[in-house]
Amino acid sequence: MTVESTTPVPKRRTLKALPVLAAGGIVVLLASLSMAVSVGAVSVSAGTVWGVLLNKLMPGMIEATWSQGREAIVWDIRFPRALLAMMVGAGLGLVGASLQAVTRNPLADPHLLGISSGGAFGAILALLHTGLFLGLLTVPLFAFFGALMATGLVLGVSRIADATSADRLVLAGVAVSFIVMAAANLLIFLGDPRASHTVVFWMLGGLGLARWDQLIYPLVILLASGGWLLSRAGALNAMTVGDETASTLGIPVARFRLLVFAVGALITGVMVAFSGIIGFVGLMVPHIVRMLVGGDYRRVLPASAVVGAIFLLWADVVARTAMAPEDIPIGVITGLIGGLFFIWLLGRRR
Amino acid sequence: MTAQAAAGLELEGVSWTLKKGTSPILMETTLALNPGRVLGIVGPNGAGKTTLLRLLYRYYRPTSGRVWLDGEDIWRMSARNVARKVAAVLQEQPTDFALTVREIVALGRTPHRSGLGGFGGARDAEIVDGALDRLALRGFADRHLGTLSGGERQRVMVARALAQEPGLLILDEPTNHLDIRHQLEVLRLIRDLPLTIVTSLHDLNMAAGVCDDVLLLKSGRTLGFGPPHTVLCEASVSRAFDVDARRDHLSLSATDHLTFHLQEE
Incomplete structure (x- = not known):
């Protein structure tokens, strides 16, 4: 049969530039890392930053031309903090991108859907009430279960209220978020007042507590979850077309969506445990990424991780420098930018 | 371009009920369709057309009964194996x-990929190109x-289904929202594809023109199954749609044509 095209065909910009974009992303990421480590109350030159790094990785390679104090600032404080920023940004970007596919909702975001609040609830429960009876893993584990519980609530509410459309799902998430935050605030109120102060500050989002010996937890979760999501990129692509169509492609739609939500809760919970509530990264990053690399999840996922990491590095630089020597909670920065982005998105969709 | 032979389809007393205790949406439907035949499902709104397709x-x-695909119960096959044989344009x-x-369009290859990732491959690319060409979508x-119009999108979804290389193609109202020319193109495609096809259609004259068999449904009940000229008779159509139907023979185009009028009270 012959079907002729009825409209002239403008050739779209092809994506030959993809390797260039990928290389560019990595370069910008490394430059941002370098920048984030050198900027602060004590400014450190980029040469020193990389010198310290090389010296730590391969002792004796270069002669130390910097003071012990500088080295301590770079290695003990700023590097772990910058690495945590990268991991949290990458993780939240991945969660946002995946949730947007399985809900077919461009507004899906771990913060808007109440998953972050659930994580915070779990973390607060562990910090103020149960004590760290499982050691260092207590807070991340509780945060994960809290996030999972909030996820279950959102899915339950959206099913009961038949709120599967984009806007109503977000409303269900916001409602659950309010309830869970109310419960979390009650926990803070009931807790030891002195500890509560620390917890409130942590909840606003901050990377100041980053320590080398704890980075392994978010790293493992990020790599494992990110790898799994990437292996399911084809299914995520199919989910954007529709539940029924995805199911005719052999995808167990309901189970797959639950799995992605569970993995999203895992990443979110662990990131919340180490950095508090950092909102809107998962909402913004995938949109920016799709403009750069298109919609195929084989590219969207890695690009979301890289762009999320870059974004949070810079947000943390702003948080540390805007009112130096005070640290503004990074959640304030991302909330401000994210809220404006959300408004722009609402305007664009109509 | 179809690598797979057309599939045979059989329904054996298939019923479907939304919830226990409520009346069934589809009742005891039995039919057999030989490979390569085109079956049109027609009936008024709420007759159970979409439900039948979903089954x-x-x-x-x-809820009861079985759907056989090439002699195999589709619920004894894995979802992926069904997806390798059945594609749907919804x-x-x-x-x-x-x-x-x-x-x-490449999403159509999803059920054929094995293991993790497993994207691409020259054969996949060839099949996708073939499907794009078949629907004249290469330039898109x-x-x-x-950025596409409704008709172009519809063609994309058909190309996607063809990339799945199915033996059975299911179409839900494929001519909806298309202008006349695109409707005719879709119908010609249905005629030309060497596949077993099941399609729901609103337009009875269209169904009569394109289908080998027609299933006429009303409130989940089968009012007729067989060649269009026997099933779409004035009496059955009038009963199914609660209208007065009249079938004229158009001498110039040498086809039967149904017209409808509201029943007098």
Whole structure:
């Protein structure tokens, strides 16, 4: 049969530039890392930053031309903090991108859907009430279960209220978020007042507590979850077309969506445990990424991780420098930018 | 371009009920369709057309009865194995997530990929190109779905289904929202594809023109199954749609043509 095209065909910009974009992303990421480590109350030159790094990785390679104090600032404080920023940004970007596919909702975001609040609830429960009876893993584990519980609530509410459309799902998430935050605030109120102060500050989002010996937890979760999501990129692509169509492609739609939500809760919970509530990264990053690399999840996922990491590095630089020597909670920065982005998105969709 | 032989389809007393205790949406439907035949499902709104289609592409599980595909119960096959044989073009509109036409069509290869990742491959690319060519979409390959018209999108979804290389193709109201020319193109495609096809259609004259067999449904009940000229008789159509139907023979185009009038009270 012959079907002729009825409209002239403008050739779209092809994506030959993809390797260039990928290389560019990595370069910008490394430059941002370098920048984030050198900027602060004590400014450190980029040469020193990389010198310290090389010296730590391969002792004796270069002669130390910097003071012990500088080295301590770079290695003990700023590097772990910058690495945590990268991991949290990458993780939240991945969660946002995946949730947007399985809900077919461009507004899906771990913060808007109440998953972050659930994580915070779990973390607060562990910090103020149960004590760290499982050691260092207590807070991340509780945060994960809290996030999972909030996820279950959102899915339950959206099913009961038949709120599967984009806007109503977000409303269900916001409602659950309010309830869970109310419960979390009650926990803070009931807790030891002195500890509560620390917890409130942590909840606003901050990377100041980053320590080398704890980075392994978010790293493992990020790599494992990110790898799994990437292996399911084809299914995520199919989910954007529709539940029924995805199911005719052999995808167990309901189970797959639950799995992605569970993995999203895992990443979110662990990131919340180490950095508090950092909102809107998962909402913004995938949109920016799709403009750069298109919609195929084989590219969207890695690009979301890289762009999320870059974004949070810079947000943390702003948080540390805007009112130096005070640290503004990074959640304030991302909330401000994210809220404006959300408004722009609402305007664009109509 | 079809690598797979057309599939045989059989329904054996298939019923479907939404909830226990409520009346069934589809009742005891039995029919057999030989490979390569085109079956049209017609009936008024709420007759159970979409439900029947969902039972065929394994979205709903029959409350009773069985659906056989080439002699195999589709609920004894894995979802993926069914997806390798049955493709469906539905009314769902994809959310615009910046996927290109080629990427959407390539989704049809999903059930054929094994293991993790497993994207691409020269054969996959060839099949996708073939499907794009068949629907004259090559020039649209790198465009975003969101930038296409309704008719173009519909063609993309058909190309996607063809890339799945099915033996049975299911279409839900494929001519909806298309202008006359695009409707005719879809109908010609249905005629030309060497596949077993089941399609729901609103337009009875269209169904009579394109289908080998027609299933006439009303409130989940089969009012007739067989060749169009026997099933779509004045009496059955009048009964199914609660109208007065009249079938004229158009001498110039040498076809039968149904017209409808509201019944006098």
